[in-house]
Each structure stands twice: as C-alpha cells, then as structure tokens.
Amino acid sequence: MLNDLKGKTALVSGAAQGIGQAIARSYHTAGAHLILVDQSLDPLKTLKEEFGEKTSIVEVDISDAEQLETKLSPILKKNKAVDILVNNAAARTRRAPITELSLEEWQTAISVNLTGAFLISKMVIPQMQALGNGVIINIASQLGHVAIKGAVPYCTTKGGILQFTRALALDHAEDGIRVVALSPGAVLTPRLTEIYGTAEEAEKALKTAYPLGRLGEAEDIAKAALFLASDASSFITGTDLLVDGGYSAQ
Numbered sequence: 001m002l003n004d005l006k007g008k009t010a011l012v013s014g015a016a017q018g019i020g021q022a023i024a025r026s027y028h029t030a031g032a033h034l035i036l037v038d039q040s041l042d043p044l045k046t047l048k049e050e051f052g053e054k055t056s057i058v059e060v061d062i063s064d065a066e067q068l069e070t071k072l073s074p075i076l077k078k079n080k081a082v083d084i085l086v087n088n089a090a091a092r093t094r095r096a097p098i099t100e101l102s103l104e105e106w107q108t109a110i111s112v113n114l115t116g117a118f119l120i121s122k123m124v125i126p127q128m129q130a131l132g133n134g135v136i137i138n139i140a141s142q143l144g145h146v147a148i149k150g151a152v153p154y155c156t157t158k159g160g161i162l163q164f165t166r167a168l169a170l171d172h173a174e175d176g177i178r179v180v181a182l183s184p185g186a187v188l189t190p191r192l193t194e195i196y197g198t199a200e201e202a203e204k205a206l207k208t209a210y211p212l213g214r215l216g217e218a219e220d221i222a223k224a225a226l227f228l229a230s231d232a233s234s235f236i237t238g239t240d241l242l243v244d245g246g247y248s249a250q
C-alpha cells in the first residue's frame with residue numbers, strides 16, 4: 001500500500017513540536033517505529049506516552065558531535081536499523097542584518113541547520129547501506145530558494161541544505177538510499193508565532209503573499225513528508241519538493 005510505513009524505523013530530529021512533531025505523528029499513524037530527537041525532553045516524553053513504549057526518545061543538541069555519540073549512538077545500536085531519517089531541527093536565528101549579528105549567532109545557524117544534518121546522516125547512512133535502502137528527508141525552506149530581509153544565516157543554511165541534498169543523493173544512489181529535500185513555505189508553528197506574537201498576527205502579516213490564500217499547517221508538511229518517506233516516491237531522489245502554497249511560483 002502507498003504511504004504505508006509498517007515495519008520501518010524513522011528518526012526525526014526536532015520532533016518535540018511544530019513540523020517535526022506532525023511528521024512523527026503521521027509516521028506513527030502509518031505504522032513506523034520512531035526515534036524522536038530533540039533538545040527539549042518534556043514534549044518528547046509526552047509523545048512517547050502517545051506513541052507507546054517502543055518509541056525511543058533522545059534529548060540531544062544535534063550540533064554537538066560528542067553528545068550525539070554518547071546519547072544517540074547507543075539508541076541506534078539497540079534499535080532496528082533506521083530506514084527513514086528526517087533532518088528537521090533548525091536553530092531560531094534573530095532577524096537582523098549581519099552587521100548586527102554576532103559570529104556566534106552565525107555559527108549556531110550553520111552548526112544546527114547544516115552540521116546537525118551532516119552528523120546524523122553520517123551516523124545513519126552505514127545502517128541504510130547495510131539494509132540496501134533508506135530515505136533521508138532534509139527539511140529546507142522556501143527561503144533556500146528566495147531570500148527575505150534580515151535572514152542571511154537562515155537563508156544561507158537553507159540554500160546549503162538543498163545542495164547537501166543533491167550531493168548526498170549522488171553519493172548514495174548506488175546504495176539504494178534516496179535523499180530528498182522538502183521546502184515548506186510559512187507554516188503556523190511555534191517558530192512562526194514567536195516571530196509574529198500570535199498565529200493571527202502571522203496570518204495577517206503573511207497570508208496575502210500566498211496564492212492559496214492561507215499559511216501552511218504542520219500537517220500539510222507532514223503529508224508531503226509521508227509521501228517522500230514511502231514507496232509512493234520510490235523514483236524521486238536528489239530533488240526538492242516545495243510545499244509553499246504557491247509562494248515561490250510568483
């Protein structure tokens with residue numbers, strides 16, 4: 001059956017809330033066993049209660065190689081091999097021109113949004129190679145395609161993750177591993193409501209820029225992520241799926 005993930009193991013980073021949580025929930029509903037990774041533990045515990053005891057949760061900063069080694073590695077060794085990896089977690093970078101940003105703010109964006117995806121992919125790919133298949137989904141952004149003011153680190157890393165996707169896809173196509181990017185438009189998650197104050201304010205400020213006349217819901221992204229993880233997309237690799245309500249068509 002298309003969109004069936006029964007028997008699969010999926011690792012989702014940034015699973016505690018927003019898009020990552022919606023993806024984890026849709027994979028759970030499709031039958032996958034989950035490894036949920038985030039730096040925020042309490043919401044992961046709540047998700048484990050919802051999804052069941054077999055769910056693994058890992059509290060870790062994905063940009064920290066040592067933490068990944070001590071906290072994620074043992075879980076990967078203990079579990080069945082990972083079939084699906086979703087590199088979703090991303091840092092929140094203050095909106096400002098680079099003249100007002102510190103080196104640390106720039107480095108945080110690079111190390112979470114790019115190095116985090118590099119480190120976890122590096123840990124999981126040998127398992128996928130042994131299986132002879134696997135899917136890596138990198139959550140990029142419409143801001144990897146077009147830019148907005150005051151977001152140089154974010155736009156740079158999201159453009160970078162698109163190239164990471166293409167290059168990684170070429171390296172591992174022969175291993176049977178597909179690597180794809182998924183680029184959301186503005187989606188009503190805690191990330192967006194924090195920037196605009198409330199969901200209503202975010203809608204008011206942004207929705208006229210979206211031809212479909214609304215902002216995205218986390219579930220819109222989760223549906224696309226389910227398609228990309230499943231056999232329904234078995235001939236798709238090295239490319240990006242824009243789920244942006246038509247924003248970048250203009």
Ligand SMILES: NC(=O)c1ccc[n+]([C@@H]2O[C@H](COP(=O)([O-])OP(=O)(O)OC[C@H]3O[C@@H](n4cnc5c(N)ncnc54)[C@H](O)[C@@H]3O)[C@@H](O)[C@H]2O)c1
Nearest residue numbers: 014016018019038039061062088089090141186187189191
């Ligand atoms: N919401 C949007 O409008 C939008 C638009 C385009 C792309 N995206 C992308 O979608 C993804 C998810 O976005 P969201 O809106 O759900 O974000 P969010 O900020 O609401 O949630 C991100 C999650 O990642 C976790 N996280 C952040 N840094 C981490 C780290 N170093 N280690 C471990 N976990 C970490 C956070 O704790 C949080 O649970 C991100 O890659 C984001 O760039 C979001």
